[in-house]
Structure formats: structure tokens, C-alpha cells
Amino acid sequence: NAGVTQTPKFQVLKTGQSMTLQCAQDMNHNSMYWYRQDPGMGLRLIYYSASEGTTDKGEVPNGYNVSRLNKREFSLRLESAAPSQTSVYFCASSPRVGPVNTGELFFGEGSRLTVL
Amino acid sequence: GENVEQHPSTLSVQEGDSAVIKCTYSDSASNYFPWYKQELGKRPQLIIDIRSNVGEKKDQRIAVTLNKTAKHFSLHITETQPEDSAVYFCAASRASGTYKYIFGTGTRLKVLA
Numbered sequence: 001n002a003g004v005t006q007t008p009k010f011q012v013l014k015t016g017q018s019m020t021l022q023c024a025q026d027m028n029h030n031s032m033y034w035y036r037q038d039p040g041m042g043l044r045l046i047y048y049s050a051s052e053g054t055t056d057k058g059e060v061p062n063g064y065n066v067s068r069l070n071k072r073e074f075s076l077r078l079e080s081a082a083p084s085q086t087s088v089y090f091c092a093s094s095p096r097v098g099p100v101n102t103g104e105l106f107f108g109e110g111s112r113l114t115v116l
Numbered sequence: 117g118e119n120v121e122q123h124p125s126t127l128s129v130q131e132g133d134s135a136v137i138k139c140t141y142s143d144s145a146s147n148y149f150p151w152y153k154q155e156l157g158k159r160p161q162l163i164i165d166i167r168s169n170v171g172e173k174k175d176q177r178i179a180v181t182l183n184k185t186a187k188h189f190s191l192h193i194t195e196t197q198p199e200d201s202a203v204y205f206c207a208a209s210r211a212s213g214t215y216k217y218i219f220g221t222g223t224r225l226k227v228l229a
Contacts (some may be wrong), residue, residue, distance in 0.1 A: 046216065105217065107161070
């Protein structure tokens with residue numbers, strides 16, 4: 001049981017290049033999220049997906065696109081990378097809220113992206 | 117918009133002392149308040165959470181208190197140990213079908229031996 005797996009772990013891009021961060025979870029969770037973490041800024045929500053086939057904007061969606069490919073996978077795409085997108089990106093998943101489920105977020109290990 | 121403020125940004129305590137981290141939230145509809153711990157270079161992990169129908173919850177050396185009227189909640193760590201050194205994040209969310217968490221900016225706790 002791997003939990004939440006993100007790839008790549010490290011990436012260096014030049015301004016204007018594009019790339020996709022991949023995320024997969026094997027816990028049969030309905031909801032998936034992408035966060036970015038910057039020093040002094042905490043964790044900011046970029047996009048989330050309540051269930052397969054749906055996506056919604058979070059706090060800082062500009063410059064990003066997402067795809068919920070199936071229940072397991074949720075990818076984040078930077079179409080034209082900018083230095084301001086240098087950050088650590090975390091994917092997370094959570095089960096649907098219910099009498100037992102607390103809605104706990106399970107995070108991946110993070111992807112460190114540098115845009116030059 | 118929704119906002120969560122967290123204080124202090126850094127906190128140093130002597131081993132064995134208590135540590136308190138405070139958060140305030142703006143969305144009065146928020147009713148679920150988790151706390152996450154992130155050790156250096158690691159992923160955040162849930163350590164305790166509280167729902168709005170209770171005022172306090174305790175789990176061994178950690179406790180969380182909630183004041184819904186004032187829109188404040190706090191994390192209390194007693195008898196701190198070096199392994200408590202980490203960054204702690206509070207968050208607030210409406211407990212609906214999908215949690216849309218808004219996180220605080222984090223508190224770096226250093227426990228001095």
C-alpha cells in the first residue's frame with residue numbers, strides 16, 4: 001500500500017517550459033488536492049477534485065491546469081512556467097466525509113520545482 | 117475570502133515546557149479544524165482534529181481547544197520533547213462532502229534540550 005505517490009520529486013525548468021506533475025493514490029479516496037508550499041506562506045490550495053470527473057479552483061489556480069484522469073490519478077500541469085511557480089508541490093487525497101471518515105488529508109512526499 | 121491566521125510564526129521552548137499555537141479563522145461556516153505536523157523535509161501529517169460540536173479534545177500530550185464564538189482555536193503541547201520540533205499547521209474547513217481546507221501559515225516549533 002503505497003499511499004499517495006508523486007512524480008517527479010525534483011524538476012528544474014526554464015521560464016516558458018511546460019511540465020506535468022503526476023499524482024496517484026491507492027487508498028480508493030474520492031477527493032484529491034494539489035497544494036503549493038512556499039516559505040512563510042503555508043500550504044495554499046491550487047486545485048481540488050471532489051470526485052472523478054470534477055475539478056474546482058482553490059486559492060491560487062492561475063497558471064495551472066489539472067486533470068482527474070480516473071479515481072486514482074490527479075495531474076497538475078504548468079503550461080508556461082514562471083519563476084513565481086518555484087515551490088514545493090504536494091498532492092493529497094482524502095476519503096469522503098462520513099460517520100467514520102474524518103476527512104484526513106494524506107499527502108504525497110512532495111515535488112520540488114525550480115523555474116529559472 | 118476565507119482566511120486562517122496563525123501565531124506565532126516561530127516558537128522556542130525548553131524541553132519539558134508547554135507550547136501553545138493559536139489560529140483564528142474568518143469563515144463562520146467552518147466546522148472542522150485539523151492540525152498537521154511537518155518534520156523537516158517530510159510530508160505534513162495529521163496529529164489531531166476537532167469538530168465544532170466540541171470545545172476541547174485531548175490525545176496524550178497534545179490538546180486542541182475551540183472557541184466558535186470568537187473563531188479561535190489553539191494547539192497545546194505539554195511536556196515538550198525534542199521530537200516535537202517541527203512546523204505545525206492549523207486548518208479550517210466546512211465539513212461537507214469534500215473538505216476544502218484553508219491552512220494557516222505555519223509555526224516552526226523548536227524544543228531546546
